[in-house]
Amino acid sequence: MRSVISTLAGAAFVAALAMPSFAADMTVKGEVVDVACSTKKGDGGKGDAHAGCAMACAKKGLPVGILTADAVYTVVGDYAANSNAKLLDFVARKVVVTGEVSEKDGVKSINVKSIKLAN
DSSP states (O other): OHHHHHHHHHHHHHHHHHSOOOOEEEEEEEEEEEHHHHHHSGGGGSSGGGHHHHHHHHHTTOOEEEEOSSOEEEEEGGGGHHHHGGGGGGBTSEEEEEEEEEEETTEEEEEEEEEEEOO
16 A cells, blocks of 8 residues: 555656646736847846847847846747737837746746836
8 A cells, every 4th residue: 555655646746847837927027138148148138238139039039038137037928929029119128027927947937918118
């Protein structure tokens, strides 16, 4: 009986690891950046000095994210569709975004429901 319970517990543990964490709605504030440059270039991958590069990458359909004080949330879903068409007006600008946030394998993402310029 103990081996059956141990086997079931082990299977449940493995299944839990394979599943992404549960998504939850939240609001984040930050800058719309291209994920690759913000990750690789640090401070050189954000702000006005990087706006042209970020726009070119976003128009190519490369991953775009919201850079906050403590993370980069990669934009997924409708706002990432059609080469980030709905995000182009916000690239390299400070925004307030509400959406469904999830995390898998240490990568945070947000399925944007609303976006506006930050005050």
